[in-house]
Amino acid sequence: MARLLAAREVIQMSFRKLLVPLAGVDSDSAAIGAALLLGREFEARIEALYARPARDQDSVGGEIERAGLTRANRVRALFLSGCKSYGIDELGSRAAGKLSASFLELPGIEADLIAEHGRLSDLIVFARPHSTDLPWPNISVQSALRETARPVLLLPSTVAQVGKRSVIAWNGSLEAVRAITFAIPILLRSESTLVVTVGSHDIQPSGENVVEYLKCHGIEAESMTVPLERESESSTLLAVSFAFGADLIVLGAYTRYRTGRPVFGSMTAEMIQQTKTPVFMAH
Template sequence: MSSYASLIVNLDLGPDAASRVALAARLAERFGARLIGSASRSIIPALPLEAGFAAQTLIEQWREIAAEELQEIEAGLIKLAGPAAGTALRTGMDEPTPFLVEQAHAADLLIIGRQGRSDHRDWRFAVDPGSILLEAGRPVLVVPPATDRLSAQRIVIAWKDTREARRAVWDALPFLKAAEEVFVFTAGESPETSGARGLQDYLRQHGVNARILPDATIREACIADELVERARQEGADLLVSGAYGHSRTREWILGGVTRDLLDHASICCLMSH
């Protein structure tokens, strides 16, 4: 991928929405990309069948409230991203996660907020990051709270010779090609057995001179924390990683490292499945 032509940022009315939109707007300007805001709010509550006419009245009231909230989101997008040519908003009154998955066909990159156990969630518009990663078919940039800038001048690739990691590297090429320094980190494997040397050569063909970080022996339980710590040691504010998971009885089961990065990674993570 040579560049990003279209970015979608998920919107809500939570305290971190403004910083996320600001970051997305700066990326759109950097890549000359179209910026699309996406927001959807479900208005169908669980009501007893005997509610009858009263239920319909409540639904109409909730629909009006949802419409007002979506107008507030639109005003915020225009204020933060500006009325630049190409900036657009897509809204719906449906479950937020499937709505964003449906909109993903229009973007090269999806930008969503981190929603870990200790993070504030605007439940009205919140999407499930794991489901977005595994269903959207697009790379996802997960942004920590209160993060309004991403320099991506120094990037760490969490490398494992898998389909997911290879996809993530390809999807991150616009960032990698513009970076000042790129580092490849393999947890518990040598550069020779992990395919890191081959990755280094591949990136060189794209004009990216990557450096392989010294191998480190780390416990399986803390790989995500080690990845983020190594990125910080190298002054990186972007981590590129494959996203791992599988479907079981119609529910997505995330891999441990993917789950931990989504829960509490303190830097931006570009992830692909």
């Protein structure tokens, strides 16, 4: 019975399916690498999603379709190359308890496909494009955060590790609670976790209460409250995270307003835009 309960706990506290939207842009490699890195750790299935233009019979539409197919082939080749570096030689195999991968090439609008497939994923992984010509955040990121009820991992660049030293941005909101709950599989593997409250607001439950909650899950953490000394909550949080050596920030996205409590709406936008630290978000 003890073994059965332990097995159930492991299953509950894990990521088993990761969705990685790919668009044939310069950030695809970083997203693929991070997804495979986490996938290997959690023995997960990595599902790459590529949205190609819907078929059109006219000449212009035909050219668009052929260009889309060419780009899709390049994206598939890039994904397969990354998979092979992790010992996955064939896409589509479904081995339980082992890292595996699949590639979905579907017609339609990327944001709509993410809303559909993201709802049945444990984590959605994006990387920020390097090119300033590409919009960031784009509608696909917004769709993942607002339309899937699943957590989103945003990467500013290629990473070698995620979540070894984690900072939790705490403001007592429902969104922050969801982010922490979703992040437990990563926090269980963190070497150090710091719960940070920005500002002088009386937050309830407090950061110390969060520490006690995490301890129930076997996660050792510390709590601190920092004054708002910089131009914004996000810059203060980033300064604390940098001093802590964080490689992940856990944050509730688009926190709703409640009187007398800080609002993370503007912080969400600023944390998506920042280029220093991966961010794990949930709405």
